[in-house]
Amino acid sequence: MSSLKKNKFKFIHAADIHLGSILHVTCNEVREIDTLFKEGVYKAFNNMCEFAIEAKVDFILLCGDVYDRESRTVRAAEVFYNQCARLKQNNINVYIIRGNHDPIGKSEELFNLPDNVYVFDSEKTENFEMYKNDKLIARIIGQSYKGKWEGRKVFEDYIVNDNSSYNIALLHTQLEPKNNNYLPCSFKELIKNENINYWALGHIHKCRIINEKSPAILYPGIPQGRDIGEREIGGCLLVEVMEDYSTNISFVPTSLVIWKKIIVDISDYDNVENLNDLQDILVEKGESILRSQVEIPENLETVYSPLQPLKGYIVQWDIQGRGKINEALREDEENIVNYIIEMLNKHFIQREKFLYTDSIEINTKKAFEDLEKFKENSSIFNEINIVLEDILQDGGLKKELVKSFGNIFEKKYDIEDINEEKIQLDEEIIEEIINEAREIVMEKLIEKGEQF
Template identity: 45%
Template structure:
């Protein structure tokens, strides 16, 4: 007892779901969009075999209720049969997108696959080739599309002599009764569990690096701009006595990326017309294409990994900021200007390897203004505006009051799994953009009104 274990932690595969891309993508990119979630799961299984893991953990939302199909189910079975040949078991909990009571398996599962029950916490013991106990895996599946039970409280083990691993699909929000209400501290206090393999949050995060380790592996293949960056899974190696080693294994063929371009970054070369603006964006595109897509910050890349050999390309949203005379042209003909800019960028970059597909262009530019430093010297009101902006973004109470003043059209507690279509989603990035734009409008109006 108490030996080393090595495993794959993955979650939120949403097998068979499509990327949420729109527009007139060429056939090659359209075909790719249909298969990338499948390819990501193949790479997870490839990694399990390559690194000779003891088992694979899938922490919920293997399927997507909108796209669960016969083909997806059969594909999953075939991949697990590959793992079965290598004596690698697969342990799965069902999440809010694939709850157990909603739809059963369409095919017989291989004997190496175990799906945790939805009515109670189950414990699976893992033994090595010599028959020695090396790990316990605890889990419980969702029984519906929301789950209000505090499952974690029933994760109990007889001892800590082997690695005890809990699988949980949760938002880690004790006030949210849709996705297993609990807090980070609730899991930390369950210190007879060595590793919490979490699912539901689509960005990879290690929330607690010491005992017990608490981690989200993230989505293996992003499907929209809310799932930016390189997706993947974790390779984990641990013993009961020591903190685990965690490596990131990239699995995404396509990377979603928002790119902000300040048109006045180079004050001597602010674009004056649409041709200059298009060239500015194309130069930025070249910079992106000439670099390897970075893995999420703070993670180590698994050794002997073939990233980025299988990387196919980017889906990009360009966000134009800064100030220049071209702002008036963009505003006067915004709809047509953006449409033509998007189409031109798509045509210029679609055949690149890797490809770079422009999904959209967002205009947040403004008219040229005097330098804020000189404005503050002329009138102290501009210093006061700057201070209010700073407080709006840094002071917790000030920010809370601001959000309440924005009105009920905004949803500030963004739930990526249950979007309220009747409201705008107010994340931190959007709030910063609103405040910055408000600051610039106030300054513009003061200057126009000659209140200097």
């Protein structure tokens, strides 16, 4: 917005609202913020519409998964209907493609959506023209999912023969050429279509700039994360299009709550001997989160909704490292975890912004004296360490290792359709297994009295 150029029109690009879903906290005993967990998804959508009205945008794009399920709940449908009616009063059009969570065909809208709302067909590509003061300002092109899975390359029919207008294409895709479930598609295929100025994508729940301009290709991410897998602040994108078709793209935060994983490595501190020491560390970490600025995805310029939505954090702690306190923690793990959760929540709930502890994982290990000396001097350990480092660095070696893990692990999995009988093996877990192996080897060597 620092630009002096006049903007011709502006719109909001959003996706994956998932109306009808809730925030999946594991314990649900904090009455003050309970409603927030149930209402967060609706409220984030409300924030977005509030912002759209305040910023006087010309239209909103919703790129799939407005609803969480094919069978929409009355509540979700009602919320959506009411927001659309408000947007109509403010002359804001809404363009929608359906995604894998709310494909066309199975169930229709419960309410008669107002005529400012355009839902793209799933049988053929449609092309809507957007006028402002009787002048054509943009063409909006798209096609909806027909069912839960979409294997058709619908974007191949996104044909606009006229580049005298600003052309926007809507697509719900994982952007993976080999993924036949969520619209197989590659970056190259998208940029081949020369008449599209902006690719408004949906499906990936994280804000991502795939291509900055000519054409711009972006994912806005989910407006409100619903579990620990959906970390970072959620929101939508505000796109201002100038007379010369250059764009200003900013991020509009809409989340009420940010999910956060906090790792505490007790080896980083001197003498963590008892619960008091641990409590002090956790409280200080929590305070520092509350003091710190929220990280905006992709370093985008930020415009805030007038509602100033952020209310707090939902936190999962991972306590790891070696220390004397390990034995005490392990002895009565469940009760100690419950005690710490209660202590932290008492401390952090009644704040201007809350920090709600949802769960704590204890991954500590026993302390060894002279550990550093051992690492330096044990020749067996050092040799094994070299092998492990090689595996971590070398893709080929890693692949070989993964092969030997066996069938319990699933390497290529579908995040939207998880096989409950297998363990999803991502890079993080592979590294965890290797590092765990290193720790076990070290412990065994020390216990067996390996000389150093």
